Amino acid sequence: MQLTQEETSHSIQGIDLAELTEQFGSPLYVYDADVIRRKVTALQHAFSSVDMKMKYACKANTNLSILRLMRSIGVELDVVSPGELEIGMLAGYEAGQITFTPSGVPFYEVQEAVEKGAIVNVDSLPLLEWFGQTFGNTKPCLIRIKPNVAAGGNIKIMTAHADSKFGISVLLLDQILEVVKKYKIRVIGLHQHTGSDIKDAAPFLQVADILLDTARHFPDLEVIDLGGGFKVSYKPGDEITDMKLLGNKISERFQAFCKEYGRDLQLWFEPGKFLVSESGYLLVKTTVVKEDPARNFVHVDSGLNHLIRPMMYGAYHHILNISNPAGALKTYNVVGYICETDTFASDRELPEVRQGDVLAFLNAGAYGFTMSSNYNARQRPAEVMIDNGEAKLIRRRETMEDLLRTQLD
Numbered sequence: 001m002q003l004t005q006e007e008t009s010h011s012i013q014g015i016d017l018a019e020l021t022e023q024f025g026s027p028l029y030v031y032d033a034d035v036i037r038r039k040v041t042a043l044q045h046a047f048s049s050v051d052m053k054m055k056y057a058c059k060a061n062t063n064l065s066i067l068r069l070m071r072s073i074g075v076e077l078d079v080v081s082p083g084e085l086e087i088g089m090l091a092g093y094e095a096g097q098i099t100f101t102p103s104g105v106p107f108y109e110v111q112e113a114v115e116k117g118a119i120v121n122v123d124s125l126p127l128l129e130w131f132g133q134t135f136g137n138t139k140p141c142l143i144r145i146k147p148n149v150a151a152g153g154n155i156k157i158m159t160a161h162a163d164s165k166f167g168i169s170v171l172l173l174d175q176i177l178e179v180v181k182k183y184k185i186r187v188i189g190l191h192q193h194t195g196s197d198i199k200d201a202a203p204f205l206q207v208a209d210i211l212l213d214t215a216r217h218f219p220d221l222e223v224i225d226l227g228g229g230f231k232v233s234y235k236p237g238d239e240i241t242d243m244k245l246l247g248n249k250i251s252e253r254f255q256a257f258c259k260e261y262g263r264d265l266q267l268w269f270e271p272g273k274f275l276v277s278e279s280g281y282l283l284v285k286t287t288v289v290k291e292d293p294a295r296n297f298v299h300v301d302s303g304l305n306h307l308i309r310p311m312m313y314g315a316y317h318h319i320l321n322i323s324n325p326a327g328a329l330k331t332y333n334v335v336g337y338i339c340e341t342d343t344f345a346s347d348r349e350l351p352e353v354r355q356g357d358v359l360a361f362l363n364a365g366a367y368g369f370t371m372s373s374n375y376n377a378r379q380r381p382a383e384v385m386i387d388n389g390e391a392k393l394i395r396r397r398e399t400m401e402d403l404l405r406t407q408l409d
């Protein structure tokens, strides 16, 4: 990973990260708005030769300020629940700019979203049948195809292989077409999402081919939606998706398809991680350094309740000791304070960690706060966004009252 000068000096836009924990407390999520802008621009450049639209997969990070930033730079939205839809609309999106990509949800959730004006990605044959019965040809929809391709950082985040629950298998095309014909359903797009953390261009091209082949059977398309999944850099030296190469290759195939189809379509992507992962840091404080005969343990004032990716996927998050960057290197297991095995990192070399040192977990912008919980009756951290050289609190720290609000005594 190429750390920028700002990252090595442990400041963002001139704001010292350690000082932020003094000001806003610890643990603390911090986001750099400039990184998000840069990522959006990179994707726009990569696909500048086609009519491309970004639908930010906001499950990665639903903070209203992030959504408002996305909206201000022309990025639309992909949501997976009524809650995300509501947050999107609160951020100022019109429902027509939002796609709803459910996964086996109750049909009334789809009904409400469609009635509000969102466009649904239909993900099962029973939902397609219901959609036809309920809306006939009065509402547009996309169909989520499962291309039966396995790709992604780990099996838990692969969503398009044959055994995955997501979408309608491409092998069921005849049945899809039958239902569409029966109700004259207005299918304006085909969608697929292969998985997350996909480095190589090859799987993206493979699924694009499958989706475009399938698209030939639908005469009224306006959109091809290739989902998200671009790989970002988690580890120093990590190879990431070559967006320029991918942009050229996909655009070329897409243009050839549009020519054959006889009409220019729009190409949609639903990036989550790519847009926000690298913008975020989780700042934590070292509570205890335990020099055990077997290992050195660094305990921090956080755990799987705040950042579950290392425990859930074995995901690597780079860690900086921002209080002692020049300390002698030592090897540690960095662990949380939760009453479970919540190891953030094993055998990690860090500049000597002392009690009270502030550590920064990188790549905490995506699937960090949104996957957090109140396990062990712990409150969730505050969130801060740095923009125009200013740090603003964009979510206050939870309190005990927040935790008790729904309990009836």
Ligand SMILES: Cc1ncc(COP(=O)(O)O)c(C=O)c1O
Binding pocket: 057, 060, 078, 101, 159, 193, 195, 196, 197, 227, 228, 229, 230, 270, 271, 272, 273, 274, 366
């Ligand atoms: C339907 C859909 N679109 C987009 C995404 C975003 O994926 P990523 O954050 O890897 O770009 C996901 C998450 O896996 C998803 O399920």
Ligand SMILES: N[C@@H](CCCC[NH3+])C(=O)O
Binding pocket: 157, 159, 196, 197, 309, 313, 366, 367
């Ligand atoms: N939450 C996953 C990615 C999205 C999975 C949902 N389909 C991660 O942190 O890598």
